[in-house]
Amino acid sequence: MDFVGLSLPLIFLLWQWTFTTGAESYWTYNGPVGQSKWPEYFPVCGGAAQSPVDIAPVQTQYDPSLGPLTPLGYSQHGKVPFSLHNNGHTVHVSLPDWMGVGGLPWHFTAVQMHLHWGNGSPGAGGSEHTINEQRAAAELHVVHYNSELYPNMSMAKTQRNGLAVLGVLIETGEEDNPAFWNILNYLGRIRHAGQSVSIPAFDVQSLLPPDLGRYYRYNGSLTTPPCFQSVLWTVFTETIKISRTQLTKLETVLYTSKEEDSNRLLMQDNYRMTQPLNDRTVLSSFPLESLKVYSAGEISAIVIGALCGCIGLAVIICFIVKTIRSTSSWDVLPSIRPATILRMPGKEPKQDVALNTTSEPGKKEDPLPTSV
Numbered sequence: 008m009d010f011v012g013l014s015l016p017l018i019f020l021l022w023q024w025t026f027t028t029g030a031e032s033y034w035t036y037n038g039p040v041g042q043s044k045w046p047e048y049f050p051v052c053g054g055a056a057q058s059p060v061d062i063a064p065v066q067t068q069y070d071p072s073l074g075p076l077t078p079l080g081y082s083q084h085g086k087v088p089f090s091l092h093n094n095g096h097t098v099h100v101s102l103p104d105w106m107g108v109g110g111l112p113w114h115f116t117a118v119q120m121h122l123h124w125g126n127g128s129p130g131a132g133g134s135e136h137t138i139n140e141q142r143a144a145a146e147l148h149v150v151h152y153n154s155e156l157y158p159n160m161s162m163a164k165t166q167r168n169g170l171a172v173l174g175v176l177i178e179t180g181e182e183d184n185p186a187f188w189n190i191l192n193y194l195g196r197i198r199h200a201g202q203s204v205s206i207p208a209f210d211v212q213s214l215l216p217p218d219l220g221r222y223y224r225y226n227g228s229l230t231t232p233p234c235f236q237s238v239l240w241t242v243f244t245e246t247i248k249i250s251r252t253q254l255t256k257l258e259t260v261l262y263t264s265k266e267e268d269s270n271r272l273l274m275q276d277n278y279r280m281t282q283p284l285n286d287r288t289v290l291s292s293f294p295l296e297s298l299k300v301y302s303a304g305e306i307s308a309i310v311i312g313a314l315c316g317c318i319g320l321a322v323i324i325c326f327i328v329k330t331i332r333s334t335s336s337w338d339v340l341p342s343i344r345p346a347t348i349l350r351m352p353g354k355e356p357k358q359d360v361a362l363n364t365t366s367e368p369g370k371k372e373d374p375l376p377t378s379v
C-alpha cells in the first residue's frame with residue numbers, strides 16, 4: 008500500500024519528465040515527430056500567426072513608412088572568433104552582441120544566423136518563405152532580439168515584437184559566393200549533431216543582398232518549435248546567389264544524428280511548409296509598380312520591340328489606306344459614275360474633276376452629294 012502510494016507519484020513524475028524533455032528536445036521536419044505533429048507537442052505551432060508564409064506580391068500592401076534597414080556593426084566583426092554549431096536541425100553561427108539592426112521600430116541586437124535548405128533534387132528548393140508559391144534554393148535567417156524592451160534573448164523570444172529576423176532567399180548562380188565559404192569551409196568539422204567549432208570572424212554584411220531597402224514585412228513566428236509568435240519578419244526581395252557546388256556542400260555534409268548514432272541521417276529538407284496568413288497583411292516597403300526592375304538589356308529589347316511594332320503598324324496602315332484608295336478609284340467611282348451620268352446628264356464636267364482627283368480623299372465625296 009505504502010509502496011503504491013509512493014511509486015504512483017514517482018511514476019507520474021518520471022512520465023512527465025520523459026514526455027516534456029522528449030518533446031522539447033526532440034522534433035524533426037519529417038516522420039513520426041515531423042512538422043504536422045508539432046502542434047500536438049508545441050501548441051503554439053498551431054497558432055494563427057505562424058511562419059513561414061507564401062508571399063503574393065500583388066496582395067501585399069505598400070507602406071511608405073518602411074525605410075531601408077541598416078545593419079549595425081555587421082562589418083566590424085573584430086578579432087573574436089565566431090562559433091559554428093550543428094544543433095541537429097541546422098547550422099548556426101553565434102553573433103557578437105554589438106551587431107544589430109536599425110530601421111525597425113526598436114533597436115534589435117543580433118544573436119545568431121542559420122540556414123534552411125533542400126535535398127539537391129533538381130527543381131526542389133529548400134527556402135522557407137515562398138514568393139508566388141515559388142521556393143528558392145535555400146534561405147538565410149539572421150536572428151535579433153528586441154534589446155530596447157527585453158534584457159536578453161530568452162526573455163524576448165516569447166514576447167510580441169521580441170524578435171526581428173531578416174530573411175534572405177538564396178538562389179544558385181554561375182559563380183561561387185566568396186562570403187559563403189566563411190561558413191561552408193568549416194561544415195566538415197561539425198558534421199554531427201551537437202558539434203561546434205570556432206571559425207574566424209568575418210563580415211556578416213557580405214552575406215546580405217546589396218539592396219536592403221526593398222522588402223516584405225509581417226508579424227509571424229519562429230519557424231521551428233516552440234514556434235513562438237514573437238517575430239517581426241523582414242524578407243528581402245533581392246536574393247543572393249551561391250554556386251551549385253556551394254549548395255551541394257550545404258545539402259550533403261551535415262547529419263541530424265549524433266556522432267555515436269550508428270544510423271546516420273543527412274540534414275536535408277530542413278524547412279517548414281508555409282503557414283496560413285489568416286487575417287495578417289504582408290506589407291511591402293515599395294510600391295507594386297516598381298516591382299520589376301528591368302536590366303539595360305531588357306530595356307533595349309523593349310524599346311526595339313516597341314519601335315518594330317510601331318513601324319510594322321505604320322506599314323500595315325499605309326497598305327490599308329492605299330488599298331482603300333485604289334478600290335475607291337476602281338470600284339466605287341465607276342459604280343457612281345453611271346448613276347450620276349444617268350441622273351444628271353448636265354453635270355459631266357464635275358464628273359471629270361472627281362475622276363482626276365481620286366488621289367485626294369477629301370474630293371472623292373463630291374459626286375455623292377450632287378447625286379442626292
Ligand SMILES: *[C@@H]1O[C@H](CO)[C@@H](O)[C@H](O)[C@H]1NC(C)=O
Pocket residue numbers: 158159161162
Ligand atoms: C534573462 O534576463 C532575465 C531577467 O533579467 C534573467 O532572470 C535571466 O536569467 C536572463 N537569462 C539569460 C539566459 O541570461
Ligand SMILES: *[C@@H]1O[C@H](CO)[C@@H](O)[C@H](O)[C@H]1NC(C)=O
Pocket residue numbers: 167224225226288290
Ligand atoms: C504587427 O502587430 C502589431 C500589433 O501588435 C501592429 O501594430 C503592427 O502594425 C503589425 N505589423 C505588421 C507588419 O503587420
